[in-house]
Amino acid sequence: MHGEYKIPGGKLVVADIETHGDGADAAVSGAVISGDFFLEPPEALPAMNASLVGLPATASVADMTAALTRAAGPGAQLIGFSPEAVAIAVRRALGHATSWxxxxxxxxxxxxxxxxxxxxxxxxxxxxxxxxxxxxxxxxxxxxxxxxxxxxxxxxxxxxxxxxxxxxxxxxxxxxxxxxxxxxxxxxxxxxxxxxxxxxxxxxxxxxxxxxxxxxxxxxxxxxxxxxxxxxxxxxxxxxxxxxxxxxxxxxxxxxxxxxxxxxxxxxxxxxxxxxxxxxxxxxxxxxxxxxxxxxxxxxxxxxxxxxxxxxxxxxxxxxxxxxxxxxxxxxxxxxxxxxxxxxxxxxxxxxx
The missing domain is CATH 3.30.930.10 (Bira Bifunctional Protein; Domain 2)
Structure with a gap:
């Protein structure tokens, strides 16, 4: 499932998500985040992808943001985007939000x-x-x-x-x-x-x-x-x-x-x-x-x-x-x-x- 979020004044965040299970038991089984943003260190991105795996498909933006922030770590520099922007793109991929x-x-x-x-x-x-x-x-x-x-x-x-x-x-x-x-x-x-x-x-x-x-x-x-x-x-x-x-x-x-x-x-x-x-x-x-x-x-x-x-x-x-x-x-x-x-x-x- 594919979702995108263009941050006003910022960059495009793209989320490609896989899930397993049905209904209330559905959970994220795979996540690839991409976009035209900047991130240091680059190793933070695989960690952020991994932090989404296992989350319920119904997880809120706040819950996803918290997981992504922990995974990125305190020293990460997210330029042109944010953990919250990633969470919004993921929610769109999962069908909870729509785009223009x-x-x-x-x-x-x-x-x-x-x-x-x-x-x-x-x-x-x-x-x-x-x-x-x-x-x-x-x-x-x-x-x-x-x-x-x-x-x-x-x-x-x-x-x-x-x-x-x-x-x-x-x-x-x-x-x-x-x-x-x-x-x-x-x-x-x-x-x-x-x-x-x-x-x-x-x-x-x-x-x-x-x-x-x-x-x-x-x-x-x-x-x-x-x-x-x-x-x-x-x-x-x-x-x-x-x-x-x-x-x-x-x-x-x-x-x-x-x-x-x-x-x-x-x-x-x-x-x-x-x-x-x-x-x-x-x-x-x-x-x-x-x-x-x-x-x-x-x-x-x-x-x-x-x-x-x-x-x-x-x-x-x-x-x-x-x-x-x-x-x-x-x-x-x-x-x-x-x-x-x-x-x-x-x-x-x-x-x-």
């Missing part, structure tokens, strides 16, 4: 929708993936109006200046994921959501899964000439400034919602009038001005928003199996029900006052 190439992704460039409906659709589509009623998908959003999207744990009064919001005709909505506030002006942002089964991030921590699910868009940005990097926990940045922020929710039904908002262009003055960005947050980012925290894609590429989106989708399709998709009428109907029951209600929007 195990899936066909619906690619959806959606129509403009009002903010509360966007929040509800994210929830509905993720749950449809978790229930197995649709495959994984990438959805590009279009916004119908000026919006601030706050994280599920943020305080409305701490984040939003009501006078500024009124002056700029802002609709405030709350998403199901955590993270910070996103200032949206139609045509000035690029927002996308990934809806994937949890098997794709099996064995990854939240922080690792952010980097893993954002890795493709870093490649897309580099194709546009932007040296983009992932900045833990959930930012995408370039030497010129922050480009995007991500947020994520894992559902017990077996799905992950990962969504990202990028600045294509930005009215920084309007943003500062609407968002109450605290001094503590600015100082943590090493800057005195919120105006300088974000550097939009338009100024870095000179390209239209439409051309950047087309380039992103082309990059995604060149790396993974994709088909043209759409939000279904049934999903929109479910989302409208949720808007009325939850996402547009004062109780939800002000759940943290």
């Amino acid at each position: 190439h195990d899936h066909t992704f619906d690619v959806i460039h959606d129509v403009p929708r009002e903010p509360h409906l966007q929040m509800a659709l994210d929830d509905v589509i993720a749950k449809e993936v978790g229930a197995g009623r649709r495959g994984p998908a990438l959805r590009i959003w279009e916004w119908e109006r000026n919006t601030v999207v706050i994280g599920s744990f943020q305080s409305v009064r701490n984040e939003i200046d009501p006078e500024g919001a009124a002056a700029h005709h802002i609709t405030v909505t709350r998403r199901v994921s955590g993270g910070g506030a996103m200032f949206i002006q139609p045509g000035n942002t690029i927002t996308y959501s990934l809806y994937v089964p949890t098997s794709l991030v099996e064995g990854l921590s939240f922080e690792q899964s952010y980097a893993f699910l954002d890795d493709w868009v870093l490649g897309a940005l580099r194709e546009l000439g932007i040296h983009a990097t992932y900045v833990p926990l959930n930012d995408i940045a370039s030497p010129a400034g922050k480009i995007a922020g991500a947020a994520q929710k894992r559902y017990t039904s077996g799905a992950v919602l990962h969504h990202v908002t990028m600045a294509y262009d930005i009215d920084a003055d309007a943003m500062l009038q609407v968002l109450r960005i605290g001094r503590e947050k600015l100082s943590d980012k090493g800057t005195k001005s919120a105006n300088k925290r974000v550097d939009p894609l338009r100024s870095q590429t000179g390209m239209t928003r439409e051309a950047i989106i087309e380039s992103f989708l082309g990059h995604f399709a060149s790396h993974y199996t994709t088909v043209a998709g759409a939000v279904t009428d049934a999903e929109v109907e479910k989302a409208h029900v949720l808007v009325g029951q939850r996402f547009s209600t004062p109780e939800w929007i002000n759940v943290v006052p």
